[in-house]
Amino acid sequence: MNFGVIRFPGSCDETDALLAARRVGDARLLWHTDRDLTGIDAIIIPGGFSYGDYLRVGAIARFSPVMAEVERFAGHGGLVLGICNGFQVLCEAGLLPGALLPNTSLRFTCRQVELEVTKSRSRWTSACEPSELLSIPAKHQAGRYWAPDPVLDEIEEGGQVALRYVPGNNFNGSSRDIAGVCNRAGNVMGLMPHPEHAVDELTGSADGLKLFESALAMALA
Amino acid sequence: MKVRVLIRPKAGILDAQGQTVERALPALGFDDVRNVHVGRLVELEVDNPARVAEMCERLLANPLIEDYEIVTAAADGART
């Protein structure tokens, strides 16, 4: 299977995402001006500070040419994963519900967090057991997931909450401990923690591989 | 024409920045301050100010979480 990892000016974790994806398949970088997604089975929008995170996280990147293609791709059921800044971009683009606000501490925080996999529609966690715990690092300054209460009710009931912080791990103040959400179809998912930084025990944990393996299973299915 | 856009967190959303400022002020001896909110100020020059609202909707603000207000230079308030 072929992953495409988008690089915007200001992306930081694109190479890490590329290496992680290559653990399960082929992967190549896509440039923010690319309009050709031919041959790509899954798209990763990586972490970082696209356009410096200036104005508002993810706000400027969502208008880049490649994002128009990503919207089309997602609309046809293509697999899209937004990690950290990528999650912010997907929310700004309206592909995922909600928004990401500054951490309540207002500080950038880098910490290994425990996540619980929720039973959801997300294709990106399909290889995980329900209630499985994952240890994955998170690092961000604006990761407080927020949506109006009715929307939160709706996504909870609709199986769109894919990951939650285990109690004590929600350092950013996210509503209802939500760490990752998917769209109604389950093909588009965003999360604040970084699964691409958890693919090797040597660097801390290999739990994040599960997400990439889920994508592989979906692509093969 | 010079235009200012004032963007602030929507009511009901925890404004962590505003709260932090509100908590910090009494320590400096300013104890009569309430309802602090921190938002963004965007200033720009534009030929056709009628389009600024559209800029706000599409880029400058995120309507889910932010309110905005457009102030044109002419109508600008007094300065202290």
Added chain:
Amino acid sequence: MKVRVLIRPKAGILDAQGQTVERALPALGFDDVRNVHVGRLVELEVDNPARVAEMCERLLANPLIEDYEIVTAAADGART
């Protein structure tokens, strides 16, 4: 009394945010926009607005690199 503080990078000081926004707008079809600056907006309620300047100097703004302007609600401009 409601007070607004508008804080922006001092003239001559690099405004990376403003530059980035200015570069992003034409791609959305807003090509007549110039001199974009991004700053902060602080809104607060205070009994004694005379002390707001001191708050700005000490906490709200960084006088080394930012200018601030205090707008009291009464004198506030018209809204479009």
Added chain:
Amino acid sequence: MSATESPHRALGLTDFEYDLIVEKLGRDPNGVELAIFSLMWSEHCGYKHSRKLLGQLPTEGPRVVMGPGENAGAVSVGDGSLACAFKVESHNHPSAVEPFQGAATGVGGILRDIFAIGARPIAVLDSLRFGELEHSARSRYLLEHAVAGIGHYGNSIGVPTVGGEIYFEAPYEQNCLINVLCVGLIEQDKLIRSAAAGVGNVVVLFGARTGRDGIGGASVLASAELGEGDESKRPTVQIGDPFEENKVMHCSLELLDKGLLVALQDLGAAGLTSSASEMASKGEVGLDIDVRRVPLREADMEPFEIMISESQERMLCVVEPQRLDEVLAVCERWEVHGTAIGEVTDTRTLRVFDAGELVGEMPVTALVDDCPVYDLEPAEPASQMYPASDPVIGAGLEQGATLLAMIGSGNLSSRRWVYEQYDQIVGSRTVRRPAQADAAVLLLEPDAKQSEGPRPALAISIDGNGRRVACDPYRGAVEAVLECSANLACVGAEPLGLTNCLNFGNPEKPHIAWQLSRAVAGLADVCRSLSVPVVGGNVSLYNEGGGGPIFPTPVVGMVGELPDARTAGRIGFRDEGEVVALVAAPSWKPSLAGSELAKLRGEAPAGALPTVDVGEIGALHTAVRQAVRTGSLSSAHDVADGGLAVALAECCLSSGLGARLELPTHEDPEALLFGESPGAFVVSGSSRAVRDLGEYAEILGEVGGPNLKLRGHGIDLTVRVDALELTHGEALPSLLQ
């Protein structure tokens, strides 16, 4: 400018230096030239008071690929095809004025030094000094903002901050220290130098636009028309834009990768002036620069302002004319300004033009080589230079309570509040994060697909305890190097090279000159004995506030390598029941002079530091390193600040496990517990693994239980590990409340 002061004095040049400039030029310099000379002949660029001393440092060794002189030094690593570039630099004075931007631009500056030689930055470490948090709101402010600034820049550019150190001491109250070390990797055959070459080649400036950043003092040269009211037009604070730097870095690396550049140089202190002069000097050529071609942030800048502006995120390169279009296309792809601003000449002069009109012409040798170099006039001070601090620990306090008080003090408390604000993992190389081991450990090859065989790695440590250098500049500097070497041994790494930043007061004062020359002598001697070459560094002098000079603070950064990161050591104990041993050099003689405990008891930094046998300690480091590499030890940690009791407590803290230990008999139990001296480690593992360390190792007891329990002659200390955790963990956040 006051009426009585001539412009050259206002710019920091002495009359003697001014006369020398007139002699070199054969005429009076004009304003542009004076501005340029004043910067090139400043302490920062000219190393007027340190150049002679630095000559003592050993700079050669089989692994040195690039020694001091280039933007960063480099040593060969791995199978020999790769080089590791690294350098530490200070940003003390800007940070004292504006800590967030000062620290941020400090990170930006050192990153540019690394990619200026073509290396991809892979890690940042920072060494910080502030006044005492308890007493000083200013120190709390500086700490919070400096840490935020470092995080802001490093996090946003995508380079992990993997380690560092912080000390709080009163002499840094007015003059904080912000030193940042960056490490990069490059294939050796791709290293690029900064020497301009090829008459007729084009000089290209790329990156951010130029504004009035950092012009400050030189504004005395502004034309008279600029009246008083225009002061605001002279901003002096440099603002960092990590987003721009991210693009500039990728752009530089792509230009190099495509082989499009003849030479590359970053713009740092003194901006275009020093970059152009250095490039011309190294290449033994001349350069013509037209300032009107420089993209400006403000239209009305004068030629001298453009030449000396310290606007961040800019690079200068030399390009063959036929490659210019390709170079500019790469710049455009990365959305950075790229502009041809001049060319290489055979004149050996730096000529500055303003839209074609010649506005300055100076021989390059005069700018770079003829800067006068001064002899120091060192004199050992007759009396104690630094006052005692306020006592916070009473001498009669029971041992367990003393340990808790120490571990909750500014210098020994947990740095978690700090390092959690840094991205420690981007790049997928970080095998040991802060607080897990004594040195950061980074994979040479991050591709986890290769997880079958050994995973070669780099280890990096940064250290420098100014209080001990204040007690004895020679031995204190020796200790800084030994501490780094010990830290590397703890993860199993062998030192390859060293970088340092010499933070001192005013060298024109005899006692500061004495501190500086003794410290450099110490560095030189210990590096020679350990065969660790110095491949780069930085000097920051005149660090004095109203309260006098800072502690003399040589900050040492050391890079080592280990064959397999899978066996990299950790600080924390691993399993209950394993044995704990003290591994010490026969000459290890811990004493309280200049120690943390002495400071906390309100003693002035004075007294004799232990003499050390560097050869013996070097052998000890080798033994520990080898033992760690076999993977048979469960933990290894050096005994450093706070002494043996604190080191043992740190092993507990890092694991949550207690230990029951019987300490050897010592004539002074307190010195054994809390005394400091290089030459000791605490390790744990199977009794077999520990016994393999031979004569150095003395088994103290075993891991287990909820307490750290120490017994022995005159020793009776029991502290709950959870109490240690609470005190250690909460100290810094609560000092900042």
